[in-house]
Amino acid sequence: MKKIVINEEYCIGCRLCEVYCVSQHSKSKDIIKTFKSSEDRPVSGIVFEENGYTTFALQCRHCKESPCTTACLTSAMYKNNNEIVLHNKEKCVGCWMCIMVCPFGIIKPDLKNKKVASKCDLCIGREVPVCVEHCPNEAIVLKEK
């Protein structure tokens, strides 16, 4: 399975990965439209870390033994046939156990609807996730692991 690998030494901290992630998960998939109309703006599935000149963008690692899927009461957090960890909003009850157990802290809460707001789905349906495709310095790459 191909996974996203981070080369933090080449991350320039532009945070364009987040911009593309948000627009990819919006209805229109158009950057300007997504950001100009505030109603349709999902939360990005990326957690951006910064300390001095070290920066990197972290997405779900799609762990082999994933604590979030184990902890989920309703199987809202589940693994599909391709070993990709996905989240089903319909089933989510907003207990946020997944957020508690995620060792990388990449699951973000939706405070308003009391649900899980965002999680990387590896841009399911696309060959290459948008963050990988648009990273200007190849700091995020897709690699067979």
Place this chain on the structure above:
Amino acid sequence: MSKSKFRTDFKIVRDMEKCIKCQACARVCSNDAHVYDNESNSIISYNDKCVGCHFCEDLCPTGALTIKRNIPEIKFNSHWDSYSVYNIIKQAETGGVLLTGMGNDKPFKEYFDHIVLNASQVTNPSIDPLREPMELKTFIGKKPDKIELKYEPYKLEYNKPELKIINYKISTKMPPQLVLETPIMFSAMSYGSISLNAQKSLAKAATEFGTMWNTGEGGLHEDLKPYSKNVIVQVASGRFGVDIDYLESAAAVEIKIGQGAKPGIGGHLPGEKVDTEVSKTRFIPIGSDAISPAPHHDIYSIEDLKQLIYALKEATRYQKPVGVKIAAVHNIAPIATGAVRAGADFVVIDGMRGGTGAAPTVIRDNVGIPIELAIAVVDQRLRDEGIRQQASLIAAGGFRSSADIIKAIALGVDAVYIGTSALISLGCHLCQKCYTGKCNWGIATQDPYLTKRLNPEIGAKRAYNLLRAWSLEIKEMLGGMGINAIESLRGNREQLRGVGLSELELKLLGIKHAGEAW
């Protein structure tokens, strides 16, 4: 404090219909030309801080940014142009020497643009390089005056006198040679003046392509040792990083006397750029200024130069070519002959368009001569003296395309160095602010926030692509001329014709005017 009267040359145009306030521009600009204001949730752009590097423009995900030239318009005056006026204003405010980076940007005559190439028609066949072999292999080093052959009777295993084959072997000992797959090498750019990632990109590309890169005067960083088979190391007036390992690990050694962008001027790497790694590589204390004196203090004559050449040859056991790099100045031809007679295996001539990390603007823009004329007169002088074979000739300084390179080779050089064009392949947009250490492209800086912007994997690919593209174009042009090896074009000035050049210019270049037949 009185208000500054200086104005910069750029205007930041932001299309607010497209700007999504993602703040990428504000995060990356090292000059703080874009600043995000939390209170008003807006991005404020300051024209006076923009240097025109176009990094933000390239990064903007929606194309909302355009950086426009906005030269302050004073009342029209053909003598007192805006550039001169604002330089005076700047100096009136600072009282300092104006600094700049990259090469001479003044509108001097571009001789390459006044030279055209020949092509085959009817009487001699042109060659299709895609279907027939085309040789760009280049050898740099002293060539023997003559080749001696030694007769060696071929010994057959079984005794058959009628099968006796006459066999000759070359008995002349060949001096050490550098073998290049293409006559294009990367110019000397030191670690310190450019980032390690930039050097790594060039080193990788040169190694993969089978050509040479050059350490410049800043020593060889240990991370670059794997690429030392393809490195020419420099020994300059500061002698930074020079030890026996440095000399022994290299493919060739180059003594730097001068640089095309600043002939007669030394170098000064400010202490702020001398971090742990630079200090280790240059063998100087952290934070100390790295000063390369203008002259080598042990070279005041050709005889002194000879001593250093032979000291380096002794040190490397005569296994490596030792060359001399000089800037193209008025007396270039006799100086080059002197260097060749002093024992240089190759002579590098750096023309006035050659780049630099930092130089006084007045020097960069006014000192030196065009490389085209320098090549022609040096090649001619060496031929007249009958010593052209004793050294290879390398030209450097502002080669913009493969056409410039092929014209230089036809004028008489063996290979060329590309510096500025190599950096452009890595991202450089010629903002000429190398001396500030704030290069947004991660090239001319040691700031860890900025150096990481140049991923050497991407850089190496791009520099390799440039070498490949130019080599293919050179093959195409050679094929058109009906020549199948770059060796046959070298110094073949009959393939060149001048357009719009005076008689004296044509004489100096050693070419005929367009319209004249062979």
